[in-house]
Amino acid sequence: MMKKVILIAVLALALAACGGSAVETAQITVTMKEFAYDPNPITVAAGTPVEITLVNEGAVEHDFVIEVISVTDVSMDGAMEDHEMSGDHEEFDLHTSTPAGESSTLTFTPTEPGTYQIFCSVPGHKEAGMVAELIVK
Numbered sequence: 001m002m003k004k005v006i007l008i009a010v011l012a013l014a015l016a017a018c019g020g021s022a023v024e025t026a027q028i029t030v031t032m033k034e035f036a037y038d039p040n041p042i043t044v045a046a047g048t049p050v051e052i053t054l055v056n057e058g059a060v061e062h063d064f065v066i067e068v069i070s071v072t073d074v075s076m077d078g079a080m081e082d083h084e085m086s087g088d089h090e091e092f093d094l095h096t097s098t099p100a101g102e103s104s105t106l107t108f109t110p111t112e113p114g115t116y117q118i119f120c121s122v123p124g125h126k127e128a129g130m131v132a133e134l135i136v137k
């Protein structure tokens with residue numbers, strides 16, 4: 001019981017140390033086409049919610065995958081039905097798909113600083129060089 005109280009106090013201090021009462025969501029627009037993401041790398045801050053708007057300016061469907069990343073508060077508003085993928089997609093921590101000419105939104109809060117690989121899981125795209133980096137500071 002005491003441990004829990006201390007943990008809450010520590011969390012409160014950690015939140016206060018981040019400065020500001022309200023945590024603002026960082027808004028980032030990422031363009032996808034054959035076969036690249038722009039910008040690359042994408043830089044975000046640990047503990048800050050991020051809303052990525054994925055705009056597909058290509059001629060075919062693209063998606064956005066990070067296989068392993070520590071995140072909370074994930075929400076994905078992509079068209080995941082009829083989505084053609086390679087590999088074991090159930091294992092991806094972040095994944096949203098965007099049809100050609102459309103856009104979708106991916107919201108999450110990264111919790112661990114590091115560099116994470118982003119790739120497109122549409123068959124052949126990663127091999128064609130459709131990769132990028134997410135840097136969490």
Ligand SMILES: [Cu+2]
Nearest residue numbers: 062120122125
């Ligand atoms: Cu692609």
